Amino acid sequence: MDHERFPDHEDPEVLCRRARRGDRDSFNRLVRLFQPKVFKLVLSILRHREDALDAVQETFMKVYSGLNSYQEGKGFEAWLLRIAKNVAIDHYRYEHAKRRWRREKESLSSVESSLASPANDPAQKEMRHLVEKALSRLADKQRLVFLLRYLQGYSFEEIAAIMGLATGTVKSLHFKALEKMKMFIKESLETGGQP
Numbered sequence: 001m002d003h004e005r006f007p008d009h010e011d012p013e014v015l016c017r018r019a020r021r022g023d024r025d026s027f028n029r030l031v032r033l034f035q036p037k038v039f040k041l042v043l044s045i046l047r048h049r050e051d052a053l054d055a056v057q058e059t060f061m062k063v064y065s066g067l068n069s070y071q072e073g074k075g076f077e078a079w080l081l082r083i084a085k086n087v088a089i090d091h092y093r094y095e096h097a098k099r100r101w102r103r104e105k106e107s108l109s110s111v112e113s114s115l116a117s118p119a120n121d122p123a124q125k126e127m128r129h130l131v132e133k134a135l136s137r138l139a140d141k142q143r144l145v146f147l148l149r150y151l152q153g154y155s156f157e158e159i160a161a162i163m164g165l166a167t168g169t170v171k172s173l174h175f176k177a178l179e180k181m182k183m184f185i186k187e188s189l190e191t192g193g194q195p
Helices: 012-020 024-046 049-065 076-116 122-136 140-150 156-163 167-190
Strands: none
Touching: 012 024, 012 076, 024 049, 024 076, 049 076, 076 156, 122 140, 122 167, 140 156, 140 167, 156 167
């Protein structure tokens, strides 16, 4: 339990109880006590100092507004770090969605300009069509893993964080997506473009 590791004047349970009653000094002491751990955790997820600082601030705002939902004796530190982890993951998803949107917008512009070009290779067009068809036949999660991996260039760990899944699950979805894509394209090529 938290109170076994902290002196009485720094016991998170006691500080939390006081902060619930409006003692700002007690809440400030909680912040000073846990800010380094929260920062370390969110930085390990976000990897950018400025994003991590924003996430730390948001974490403590959520903690302050949620003090009454904390169940005393259940481990304040674990509760706090769970909030920090969720804030960091939300931040990560939001920032990556913004970046992905920018990349997709840029990619769409380059695709539009290449489609307007008279030098379109028919074989490339056919392969692109087969890949699009194969993608449309994948399960939603498999398709998302494939697109994040190959179109966006994310690592399995980054995809896992974005999707809220275990890295092993992402690797499994990736493997299944590749197998289905290969099988579909192979069958299509063997039957002259008809799957």
